[in-house]
Amino acid sequence: MMSDDTRLARRLEVVSVSPTLAVMMEARALRERGVDVIDFGPGEPDFDTPGNIKQAAIAALAANQTHYTDTGGILELRRAIAGRYAGAQGGAWGPDEVITGCGGKNVLFLAAMALLEPGDRVAIYAPYWVSFPEQVKLCGAEPVIVSTKENDGFVSRARDLEAHRGIKAIIVNSPCNPSGAVIPADEVERLAAFAAKSGCWLISDETYDTFHYGPGTFASFASQRAGLKERLLLVNSLSKTYAMTGWRVGYALGPRPVIEAMRKIQSHDATHTSSISQAAAVAALTGPQDSVAAMREEYRRRRDELVRSLNRIRGIACMLPPGSFYVFPNVTGAMTALGCATSIEFGRRLMAEIGVATVPGEAFGMPGFVRLSYALSLDRIRAGVERLRGLLGAREG
Ligand code: PLP
Numbered sequence: 001m002m003s004d005d006t007r008l009a010r011r012l013e014v015v016s017v018s019p020t021l022a023v024m025m026e027a028r029a030l031r032e033r034g035v036d037v038i039d040f041g042p043g044e045p046d047f048d049t050p051g052n053i054k055q056a057a058i059a060a061l062a063a064n065q066t067h068y069t070d071t072g073g074i075l076e077l078r079r080a081i082a083g084r085y086a087g088a089q090g091g092a093w094g095p096d097e098v099i100t101g102c103g104g105k106n107v108l109f110l111a112a113m114a115l116l117e118p119g120d121r122v123a124i125y126a127p128y129w130v131s132f133p134e135q136v137k138l139c140g141a142e143p144v145i146v147s148t149k150e151n152d153g154f155v156s157r158a159r160d161l162e163a164h165r166g167i168k169a170i171i172v173n174s175p176c177n178p179s180g181a182v183i184p185a186d187e188v189e190r191l192a193a194f195a196a197k198s199g200c201w202l203i204s205d206e207t208y209d210t211f212h213y214g215p216g217t218f219a220s221f222a223s224q225r226a227g228l229k230e231r232l233l234l235v236n237s238l239s240k241t242y243a244m245t246g247w248r249v250g251y252a253l254g255p256r257p258v259i260e261a262m263r264k265i266q267s268h269d270a271t272h273t274s275s276i277s278q279a280a281a282v283a284a285l286t287g288p289q290d291s292v293a294a295m296r297e298e299y300r301r302r303r304d305e306l307v308r309s310l311n312r313i314r315g316i317a318c319m320l321p322p323g324s325f326y327v328f329p330n331v332t333g334a335m336t337a338l339g340c341a342t343s344i345e346f347g348r349r350l351m352a353e354i355g356v357a358t359v360p361g362e363a364f365g366m367p368g369f370v371r372l373s374y375a376l377s378l379d380r381i382r383a384g385v386e387r388l389r390g391l392l393g394a395r396e397g
Pocket of ligand 1: 102
């Protein structure tokens with residue numbers, strides 16, 4: 001008998017397709033059937049990329065910057081990234097300690113490939129961004145899910161790691177997708193101390209760092225570089241900050257051996273992100289930042305109104321998240337009212353009955369909640385909330 005050699009690799013058996021993309025496809029299919037879907041699903045800015053960044057890309061094209069670049073990205077870009085963190089305690093990163101790639105997602109995957117082996121255990125706080133556990137599993141390692149608490153604002157706490165032994169890496173994400181939680185400065189210190197004490201890696205995904213609405217200023221793990229020198233990997237992206245999701249530019253800063261390992265992997269994979277995108281990224285990082293401030297203020301306005309109006313709906317309880325552009329309300333009351341056993345079923349009912357797209361909490365390891373993005377206009381937000389109120393009723397009192 002011939003052996004069956006058309007099977008897919010076994011590593012795929014443990015990985016699922018991104019649930020956020022699945023919601024996007026479902027919303028698209030409904031829209032194609034003529035339904036006016038109000039889409040709270042997308043994890044991307046509804047703003048256009050600022051003009052100065054687009055002009056830089058056009059200029060790069062005109063100057064024929066259309067060839068292969070350094071695997072880690074052009075020096076000018078790595079310098080601009082290092083410059084963003086120049087004030088870090090424990091010394092600034094040099095351009096050799098920076099790698100750029102095709103978005104934060106790609107850079108995180110390169111890091112996972114460089115650091116993780118089968119059997120390694122990686123602590124990930126729930127609710128988590130959908131790709132963290134899947135990337136870990138693709139490397140044959142094991143995600144160890146650590147819960148955060150709604151009544152603690154979903155903050156990732158060092159004390160919740162104490163019960164877990166033999167952790168190779170901790171992934172933290174502040175401001176968080178999906179909860180919008182931000183890790184306060186004292187907890188950033190505790191998490192760094194935990195990683196230093198237990199000798200594990202700390203991977204900090206700070207993709208939403210510019211969308212922090214206070215109180216106070218955002219506490220980056222860059223502040224912990226002194227104590228974590230050889231085990232800190234900072235990951236970020238231009239996707240959300242500069243409304244550049246399609247340009248695919250993300251980056252990491254870390255110890256040289258890891259950055260070199262990531263470059264080695266990249267050299268056999270994407271090679272580098274687009275030369276045009278890199279030129280645009282230099283303009284984004286070194287040019288005027290007023291469009292970022294304007295986007296942040298608009299997101300803040302939307303967040304405030306969305307949270308206020310969601311809390312007026314029966315069966316929905318929503319905290320005011322300090323960061324990102326998502327809210328993550330508790331919908332257990334509304335699920336009971338509609339007779340839904342899971343938030344997946346609840347999300348489906350919202351989509352089918354009122355044309356409102358959300359992402360169910362199961363996607364982020366936290367059933368009983370749904371994620372709503374507020375990267376859509378206030379008018380659309382208001383219309384969506386109105387539909388929800390129509391279905392669920394107003395809160396009494
Ligand atoms: N990290 C988090 C927490 C995200 O939400 C996303 C995108 O949704 C990413 C990383 C990656 O974004 P990109 O690959 O577009 O840089």
